[in-house]
Amino acid sequence: xxxxxVIAFLASTAAAATPLVxxxxxxxxxxxxxxxxxxxxxxxxxxxVAGFSATLHSGSAALGxxxxxAAGMAMAxxxxxxxxxxxxxxxxxxxxxxxxxLGLSAFLGRDLVGQTVAPLPHxxxxxxxxxxxxxxxxxxxxxxxxxxLLLVGVVAWVLARxxxxxxxxxxxxxxxxxxxxxxxxxxxxxxTVLFGGALAGLxxxxxxxxxxxxxxxxxxxxxxxxxxxxxxFATWKPRGLLLGAYLFGGVTVLQFHGQGLGIAIPSExxxxxxxxxxxVVLVIICRNxxxxxxxxxxxxxQSFKAD
Amino acid sequence: xxxxxARPEPSRTxxxxxxxxxxxxxxxxxSLLFLFLGQEPxxxxxxxxxxxxxxxxxxxxxxxxxxxxxxxxVGLAIGFRANVHNxxxxxxxxxxxxxxxxxxxYFDGVEAPVLKPIVLPLMIVAxxxxxxxxxxxxxxxxxxxxxxxxxxxxxxxxxxxxxxxxLVHGPLRDPAGFNFPQSKMFGESALLPLLAEGLRVNAAxxxxxxxxxxxxxxxxxxxxxxxxxxxxxxxxxxxxxxFSEPKNVxxxxxxxxALAGVAGVGEVAGPxxxxxxxxxxxxxxxxxxxxxxxxxxxxxVLLASLLMSLLYIGGESAQIELQLxxxxxxxxxxxxxxxLLAADLFIHYRFKPRTRATTTTPIATESLxxxx
Numbered sequence: 001x002x003x004x005x006v007i008a009f010l011a012s013t014a015a016a017a018t019p020l021v022x023x024x025x026x027x028x029x030x031x032x033x034x035x036x037x038x039x040x041x042x043x044x045x046x047x048x049v050a051g052f053s054a055t056l057h058s059g060s061a062a063l064g065x066x067x068x069x070a071a072g073m074a075m076a077x078x079x080x081x082x083x084x085x086x087x088x089x090x091x092x093x094x095x096x097x098x099x100x101x102l103g104l105s106a107f108l109g110r111d112l113v114g115q116t117v118a119p120l121p122h123x124x125x126x127x128x129x130x131x132x133x134x135x136x137x138x139x140x141x142x143x144x145x146x147x148x149l150l151l152v153g154v155v156a157w158v159l160a161r162x163x164x165x166x167x168x169x170x171x172x173x174x175x176x177x178x179x180x181x182x183x184x185x186x187x188x189x190x191x192t193v194l195f196g197g198a199l200a201g202l203x204x205x206x207x208x209x210x211x212x213x214x215x216x217x218x219x220x221x222x223x224x225x226x227x228x229x230x231x232x233f234a235t236w237k238p239r240g241l242l243l244g245a246y247l248f249g250g251v252t253v254l255q256f257h258g259q260g261l262g263i264a265i266p267s268e269x270x271x272x273x274x275x276x277x278x279x280v281v282l283v284i285i286c287r288n289x290x291x292x293x294x295x296x297x298x299x300x301x302q303s304f305k306a307d
Numbered sequence: 308x309x310x311x312x313a314r315p316e317p318s319r320t321x322x323x324x325x326x327x328x329x330x331x332x333x334x335x336x337x338s339l340l341f342l343f344l345g346q347e348p349x350x351x352x353x354x355x356x357x358x359x360x361x362x363x364x365x366x367x368x369x370x371x372x373x374x375x376x377x378x379x380x381v382g383l384a385i386g387f388r389a390n391v392h393n394x395x396x397x398x399x400x401x402x403x404x405x406x407x408x409x410x411x412x413y414f415d416g417v418e419a420p421v422l423k424p425i426v427l428p429l430m431i432v433a434x435x436x437x438x439x440x441x442x443x444x445x446x447x448x449x450x451x452x453x454x455x456x457x458x459x460x461x462x463x464x465x466x467x468x469x470x471x472x473x474l475v476h477g478p479l480r481d482p483a484g485f486n487f488p489q490s491k492m493f494g495e496s497a498l499l500p501l502l503a504e505g506l507r508v509n510a511a512x513x514x515x516x517x518x519x520x521x522x523x524x525x526x527x528x529x530x531x532x533x534x535x536x537x538x539x540x541x542x543x544x545x546x547x548x549x550f551s552e553p554k555n556v557x558x559x560x561x562x563x564x565a566l567a568g569v570a571g572v573g574e575v576a577g578p579x580x581x582x583x584x585x586x587x588x589x590x591x592x593x594x595x596x597x598x599x600x601x602x603x604x605x606x607x608v609l610l611a612s613l614l615m616s617l618l619y620i621g622g623e624s625a626q627i628e629l630q631l632x633x634x635x636x637x638x639x640x641x642x643x644x645x646x647l648l649a650a651d652l653f654i655h656y657r658f659k660p661r662t663r664a665t666t667t668t669p670i671a672t673e674s675l676x677x678x679x
Contacts, residue, residue, distance in 0.1 A: 026634065045611060080558040082648055082649060086648075086649055087652070088649070089455070089648070090391060090606070092644075092648060093648055095644075095647060096596075096641060096645050097641075099595070099596060099640060099641045099644065100636070100638070100640075100641025100642065101641070102589075102592075102637055102641070103634060103636070103637025103639070104637075104641065106638075107634035110634055152517045222461070222462070225462065228458060229455075229458050229462075232455070237434050247349055266473050268469040268470065268476070269469070272465070272466045273518060275462040275465045276466065277460050278458070279444075279454075279462050279463075282458060283448055283452045283454055286452055286454045287453070289319075289453055
């Protein structure tokens with residue numbers, strides 16, 4: 001096999017993994033505080049269309065990413081108000097957010113179909129980026145790839161080693177006890193849900209600004225749901241997210257490189273792989289009920305009302 | 308501070324009123340959206356919500372588009388009642404369409420008169436089995452391996468879309484179809500009879516009414532239906548009574564999968580008449596909204612399906628007559644569910660009378676904003 005081909009494969013794996021890393025990291029933080037946002041897919045789509053539209057109209061990718069962050073947070077705010085303040089069912093509200101996001105993004109993006117923007121600029125460091133092998137594998141990505149990796153590290157550190165991380169975990173495991181000793185349960189959950197929304201919006205924008213720099217209706221194609229599955233796969237621990245996301249990135253890329261790698265299977269079947277892999281991985285992780293019981297935040301999905 | 312207080316018991320009136328409030332709120336925000344898009348709101352409102360209903364053809368279209376929503380929605384509602392969330396109905400619908408399409412194409416060109424009358428019944432059975440088989444996967448994985456049925460059923464939607472795409476681009480493509488990715492048109496014997504001359508609504512609508520009646524009987528008069536309702540409303544009580552959770556999961560997925568499969572038959576043996584790269588504009592997902600708006604009750608689902616169907620055909624007529632974007636339909640669907648969830652707050656809470664609010668101490672009242 002051609003080594004250049006392998007390098008190209010690995011590099012596009014990192015790009016394909018980045019939206020998943022971003023979205024699942026945000027969702028992991030929200031779930032550790034006890035809130036499951038099944039609307040991730042809708043949030044990502046709105047982030048994708050907001051980021052693309054802002055970049056197209058302003059010419060600045062930075063503004064586009066900011067717009068995606070803001071749009072993701074706005075979507076998450078709607079979810080948070082319903083779930084945290086109005087105590088609606090998290091599953092139903094999450095589904096509503098996804099369906100609303102599908103409609104809203106298609107509506108906002110109705111005049112954007114067919115337009116293109118310049119993809120996010122790639123890093124270019126003198127000498128380092130031009131090194132053989134190492135250059136394309138380490139020093140030639142766009143900034144968000146590095147940001148997403150850094151973010152996983154920071155989130156892991158914050159959750160495990162800081163006071164705010166302890167608060168988040170306490171609220172997720174035992175909200176009533178946390179409330180009883182004076183912790184602001186609902187405020188903290190607002191914060192984690194908004195953080196998750198911001199990152200999901202950013203993940204969506206990565207798809208419309210870097211992966212395929214254009215807007216297509218429903219372009220996330222289930223990435224939001226795969227990100228949700230990844231949190232389970234990582235057993236709610238940040239370090240597991242990277243392994244999962246890069247694995248799925250690789251599987252996703254396989255469909256584009258399938259023919260080049262000499263795999264003679266209709267492209268539709270290769271495109272099924274990320275979805276089938278998600279199911280297989282879920283089965284492997286959930287097969288042992290103890291894995292889930294030991295790691296899942298105790299209050300995940302339950303409404304909290306102080307009384 | 309608080310203006311809300313808990314009701315002593317859930318309000319039945321609000322339970323029935325909240326879908327109406329949600330629909331009214333959606334109509335109001337719809338009118339505002341029309342204004343924002345530079346349309347005259349009343350005229351746009353008329354084109355969207357009234358004009359489609361003013362002709363017999365329009366009513367026929369309303370029933371035609373309501374059919375898959377009723378079939379999927381009734382099945383999903385049965386599961387949702389027991390806290391079993393099948394959100395992959397669109398995939399099950401697609402696989403039902405594939406199975407029925409294979410039967411139709413297999414019997415295509417068969418001239419024997421004895422075989423002709425059995426093609427349609429075979430297609431319906433095959434469609435139901437196709438949807439059922441697709442729904443059996445999340446049910447099996449949930450009961451056997453404890454995996455989330457939400458995620459698995461959703462993943463399988465994409466797999467089903469891709470499988471249909473493969474079939475119409477490959478083995479089932481019409482050789483005489485100028486390379487368009489679609490199958491041959493089905494023969495006369497593989498098409499559902501129309502209910503009236505000049506309308507497109509077909510016999511699948513009658514099947515959907517049978518499904519509503521059957522689901523109503525199941526929920527109201529069978530022990531399994533009771534068991535599932537207890538499991539949904541009071542899981543602890545269901546556990547104590549020894550009700551089996553796996554049984555609920557299987558039953559919910561079998562029923563909803565088979566009904567979604569039949570909905571797929573209604574599409575390919577009805578308005579489409581062939582297999583196409585997509586056989587549903589998201590009916591299986593809209594059915595989730597239908598199930599909730601219909602209060603998870605079969606008769607409610609019937610009414611909610613008619614409303615949702617109006618959103619689809621209203622969107623089409625607004626697109627043709629006013630050049631409004633077709634994406635408005637999806638936006639309205641999402642808004643409807645949001646408004647419903649918000650209005651449902653008042654099933655359990657009510658506004659405190661103003662006079663009492665000034666005299667009672669905050670401690671004595673249970674409040675939503677209590678902890679903030």
